[in-house]
Amino acid sequence: MNEKDLSPEFEDEFSLFRDAVDGVKKIKQDTVQFKRNAVRFQGNVVEEQERQHAAEFYFSDDYIPDIDTNATINFVREGADRYLAKQLRRGDIAPELILDLHGLNKESAKRELAALIHACKRHHYYCACIVHGIGERVLKHKVPQYLVQHPDVLAMHQAPLEYGGRGAVLILIDLPEQPPFR
Template identity: 85%
Template sequence: MNEKDLDPFNTDDFALFQEAVSGVKKIKQDTVQFKRSAVRFRGDVVEEQQRQHSAEFYFSDDYVPDIDTSGTINFVRPGADRFLAKQLRRGDIAPELILDLHGLNKDTAKQELAALIHACKRHHYYCACIVHGIGERVLKHKVPHYLVQHPDVLAIHQAPLEYGGKGALLILIDIPEL
C-alpha cells in the first residue's frame, strides 16, 4: 500500500466520482402529506364521517358519570348482570380487538373509541381491550367517562395484567341477537 492509497482526497478517485455522477439531477422534495381521511375510498369516507358523528354524539366532555377513575375502574350498565364485571376482572373473557390510544389527544381518542365500538358491532365481537396508558392520566380518566355514555357498552373493568393492567380497560359490547 502506498501513500496515494491512504490519501482521503485522492484526485484520481475524486475524478472518477465526478465522472460517474455527471448528468445526475438533484431530486426535488415534492412529497405531499395527505390527511388521514383524504386517502380513502369513497365508502370509507362515508364511514369516517359516521364515526366522527357518533363520537360527537355519544362522547361529551361535560358529562361526569358517577364512577371513580382514581381506583380500579368498574362499571356495569344498569339492568345488566353484575357478574360481567367479575368475569372481566378475572380475565374469563378474552378481548377480540385491542385499541391502542397511546399518543392520541382526547378528540382523536373519541373518534377511535367510536370506531372500535362500531367495528365490534359490525364483526360481532363481544369483548375489546382499550390501552390508554397512564402518562399524564388525561385519557386514563376521560376514556371511562366516554365509554359509560355509549348505549352499546355493557360493562367496563380495569384490564388484568396480561392485557395492560392499570393502563388498559376491558369492555363488553351489547351485540344484537341474530
C-alpha cells in the same frame, strides 16, 4: 398605482389594457358551502364522517358520570348482570379486539372509540381491550367517562395485568340478537 406614476413606456401598455377590459363587470365571489353529511363517492370520507358524528353524539366532555377513575375502574350498565365485571376482572373473557390509544388526544380517542364499538358490533365481537396508558392521566380518566355514555357498552373493568393492567380497560359490547340459523 396611479396612471401619473407610470413611466412613458408603460403608458401605452396601460391604455391597451384599459381598452381590453373596458365594459367588464367585477365578478361577485360566491362561496359554496357543502353540507356536513353530504354523500361523497369516496367510501373512506363517508366512513370517517360517520365515525366523527358518532363520537360527537355519544361522547361528551361536559358529562361526568359517577364513577371513580382514580381507583379500579368498574362499571356495569343498569339491568345487566353484575357478574360480568367479575369475569372481566379475572380475565375469564378474552378480548377479541385491542385498541391502542397511545399518543392520541381526546378528540382522536373519541373517534377511535366510536370506530371500535362500531367494528365490534359489525363483526359480532363481544369483548374488546382499550389500552389508554397512564402518562399524564388525561385518557386514563376520560376513556371510562366516554365509555359509560355509550349505550352499547354493557360492562367495563380495569384490565388484568396480561392485557395492560392500570393502563387498559376491558369492555363488553351489547350485541344484537342473532336470528336462528336455518
